[in-house]
Amino acid sequence: MKAELINPFLESARVVIEQVANVRPSTGQLGVKEVVVSEQYIWIQIGMTGQMEGDIVFGLHEDVAKKVVSAMMGGYSVTEMDEMSKSAISELGNMISGNASTMLFNQGVVVDITPPKLMVQAATEAKKALTIPLIMEGIGELDIQVLIA
Numbered sequence: 001m002k003a004e005l006i007n008p009f010l011e012s013a014r015v016v017i018e019q020v021a022n023v024r025p026s027t028g029q030l031g032v033k034e035v036v037v038s039e040q041y042i043w044i045q046i047g048m049t050g051q052m053e054g055d056i057v058f059g060l061h062e063d064v065a066k067k068v069v070s071a072m073m074g075g076y077s078v079t080e081m082d083e084m085s086k087s088a089i090s091e092l093g094n095m096i097s098g099n100a101s102t103m104l105f106n107q108g109v110v111v112d113i114t115p116p117k118l119m120v121q122a123a124t125e126a127k128k129a130l131t132i133p134l135i136m137e138g139i140g141e142l143d144i145q146v147l148i149a
Contacts, residue, residue: 005052005130005146006030006130006132006144006146008100008101008103008104008107009056009096009097009100009144009146010027010132010134010144011100011103012096012097012099012100012103013025013058013096013100013134013142013144014027014134015099016092016095016096016099017068017092017096017134017136017142020071020072020092020095021068021071021072021136021139022071023071023136023137023138023139024137025134025135025136025137025142026134026135026137027132027133027134027135028132028133028134028135028141029132029133030130030131030132031130031131031132032128032129032130032131033128033129033131034127034128034129040061040062040063041059041060041061041062041120042059042060042061042062042065042081042086042089042118042119042120043057043058043059043118043119043120044057044058044059044089044090044092044093044116044117044118044119045057045093045116045117045118045119046058046093046094046097046113046114046115046116046117047113047114047117048097048101048111048112048113048114049111049112049114050109050110050111050112051109051110051111052104052109052111054146054147055146055147056093056097056100056113056144056145056146056147057129057143057144057145057146057147058092058093058096058142058143058144058145059142059143059145060089060140060141060142060143061140061141062081063140064136064139064140064141064142065081065085065089066078066079066080066081066085067138067139067140068089068092068136068139068142069081069085069088069089071139072088072092073088081120086118089118090116090118091116093116094113094115094116097113097116098113101113127147128147129145129146129147130145130146131143131144131145131146132144
């Protein structure tokens with residue numbers, strides 16, 4: 001697993017979040033950790049096929065997800081993760097991944113992405129992932145986790 005694989009997703013997440021939520025995120029510490037789906041977290045999983053096989057997983061605490069969706073909706077107060085909110089947060093993952101796949105293509109790496117899969121609580125086996133948090137001031141953290149075969 002190479003650290004440079006996460007860079008297009010990191011850069012894309014910064015750009016997309018700044019555009020849709022009007023927040024400029026800062027970067028946390030790059031590391032490797034076990035991904036475990038836990039309660040009160042929302043996970044957006046995007047599959048990748050082509051020259052990179054695996055998954056990109058974006059993890060947010062439910063309260064952070066509500067704040068992000070609220071910012072995406074121009075400040076409209078979001079108090080629950082209803083179908084509209086889940087759709088918005090899924091689209092955020094889709095936009096980040098789509099933009100990142102274009103960046104990868106421009107670097108000579110051809111990948112296709114799957115539609116986002118939203119997981120709230122799911123039983124999954126722990127997997128090691130290259131991970132980096134994006135810190136959004138006043139909102140919270142978005143974990144970007146790359147699970148590449």
